[in-house]
Amino acid sequence: MLAGINTLLGWSVEVSRLASVLSSFAVALLVYLFAKKLYGNKTLALLSSFIFLTLGDLILFYGFVAEIDAFHCAVYFSGIVLTFFLLQMGRFKIAFFTAGLFTAFTFLTKGFPALYLPLTKPKTGFNP
Numbered sequence: 001m002l003a004g005i006n007t008l009l010g011w012s013v014e015v016s017r018l019a020s021v022l023s024s025f026a027v028a029l030l031v032y033l034f035a036k037k038l039y040g041n042k043t044l045a046l047l048s049s050f051i052f053l054t055l056g057d058l059i060l061f062y063g064f065v066a067e068i069d070a071f072h073c074a075v076y077f078s079g080i081v082l083t084f085f086l087l088q089m090g091r092f093k094i095a096f097f098t099a100g101l102f103t104a105f106t107f108l109t110k111g112f113p114a115l116y117l118p119l120t121k122p123k124t125g126f127n128p
Contacts, residue, residue: 023070027077028053034081072110075102 009015028049036045079102086095 017065020065020067020070023074024053027070027074030074030077030081068109072106075109076106078102079106 005015005019009018031052032045032049035048036042039045079099082102083095083099086092086098
């Protein structure tokens with residue numbers, strides 16, 4: 001992803017940092033849409049995305065460095081949201097295929113941290 005953005009816009013540190021910032025805002029938008037769809041409340045959705053953007057190192061650290069962590073978070077959370085809605089609609093085969101596909105994508109972006117969620121077993125049952 002960084003190579004593609006740098007090829008399009010020119011090779012510089014600022015362009016590489018732009019990928020992290022755009023990924024962070026893409027995840028914030030996805031958090032907003034997910035919360036709005038889940039709860040039907042715009043205020044709660046805005047608050048959720050604002051809290052996400054202001055958490056820890058997201059803006060203060062990843063906005064200033066050209067690391068792949070923000071893009072990893074975008075791919076990871078996109079897979080979780082898409083799988084959640086597919087399970088909610090009862091499309092189990094497509095949901096499991098989607099979960100595997102996004103796990104593969106996140107593994108390609110960051111490595112073994114992508115395997116945390118699919119390999120953990122919840123203590124309680126999951127009922128979307």
